[in-house]
Amino acid sequence: MSKLSAIIVDDEQLARRGLQLRLEEISDIEVLTQCSNGQEAIAAISAKQPDVVFLDIQMPGMSGFDVVSRLQGDNLPLIIFVTAFDQYAIDAFKVHAVDYVLKPIDDERLKEAVERAQKHIEQQQNADSKEKLMKLLMEYTGSNDVDALIESNGNTYPDTINIKDGSEIQRVKTSDIEWVDAAGDYMCVHAMGNTHIMRKTMKDLQTLLNPEIFLRIHRSTIVNARCIKSAQTLNNGEYMLSLENGSQLKVSRSYRDKIKQLFGN
Numbered sequence: 001m002s003k004l005s006a007i008i009v010d011d012e013q014l015a016r017r018g019l020q021l022r023l024e025e026i027s028d029i030e031v032l033t034q035c036s037n038g039q040e041a042i043a044a045i046s047a048k049q050p051d052v053v054f055l056d057i058q059m060p061g062m063s064g065f066d067v068v069s070r071l072q073g074d075n076l077p078l079i080i081f082v083t084a085f086d087q088y089a090i091d092a093f094k095v096h097a098v099d100y101v102l103k104p105i106d107d108e109r110l111k112e113a114v115e116r117a118q119k120h121i122e123q124q125q126n127a128d129s130k131e132k133l134m135k136l137l138m139e140y141t142g143s144n145d146v147d148a149l150i151e152s153n154g155n156t157y158p159d160t161i162n163i164k165d166g167s168e169i170q171r172v173k174t175s176d177i178e179w180v181d182a183a184g185d186y187m188c189v190h191a192m193g194n195t196h197i198m199r200k201t202m203k204d205l206q207t208l209l210n211p212e213i214f215l216r217i218h219r220s221t222i223v224n225a226r227c228i229k230s231a232q233t234l235n236n237g238e239y240m241l242s243l244e245n246g247s248q249l250k251v252s253r254s255y256r257d258k259i260k261q262l263f264g265n
Helices: 013-024 038-048 064-070 086-094 106-139 146-154 202-206 253-264
Strands: 005-011 029-035 052-056 078-083 100-101 160-165 168-173 175-183 186-191 196-198 214-218 222-223 228-233 239-243 246-249
Touching: 005 013, 005 038, 005 106, 013 029, 029 038, 029 228, 038 052, 038 064, 052 064, 064 078, 078 086, 078 106, 100 106, 106 160, 160 196, 168 186, 168 228, 175 202, 202 222, 214 246, 222 246, 239 253, 246 253
Parallel strands: 005 029, 005 052, 052 078, 078 100
Antiparallel strands: 160 168, 175 186, 175 222, 186 196, 214 222, 228 239, 239 246
16 A cells, blocks of 8 residues: 555654654555644644654643644544553543553654554555445445455355345346346346346446356346356357247347357357
8 A cells, every 4th residue: 555644743843853754664555744732633634634643742732632633534543642641541442542652752653553554544444445345236236245246256246136126126147147138228138937127227237247147148138157048140140049949030230240250160
């Protein structure tokens, strides 16, 4: 991951300078600015949106705890308290500080705190990515089973598609889908002798189907290659496919190369 961005907050100039020098020895973090009091810290955090704040607790006017309490939830960075007093440790973790480092600062202990902050950021990024995937999956299939989507057949295509029919949701196995044809803004999904209606575009539905198995044979038709029994060449250069269930589908000239490859000619 990229470097963590940080702000140092301490009312003692020597303490700020000493911490910055130590952090400069750690390649995974970059100090954006220093603040000498709580008001400066709140303004700097709002303006610069750092990943982490190294925050002294005992400061005149506004303590480190006061700073945390006044930060808005949508721009709250990770907090690492840096203080000479260990009696605040319990209170620090009550406000969800990621770490608590005592002065005088030990270099290894500081590096450990930075690594802990990195892990928190990575976990949050992973959680955000999974949440986005869940929303996308819900939009397309009505299911939020991300793990099943990722693990199905070792690829990113789901084993089932949820099709809403009024107030009822049908779970259709993708392996049972024989072919799909478009009807305006709707898709007719033919599976195991049943026809299910989906309000999706062809493009949206294709993102759910493995292109190595489901072939586009017409601008309005997708077929499951495993269901094709035979292909007949027509006079105009098109093909007529016969499926195992007896259905016949026409392949337009724009898509005939896929069928040629499938039959090896």
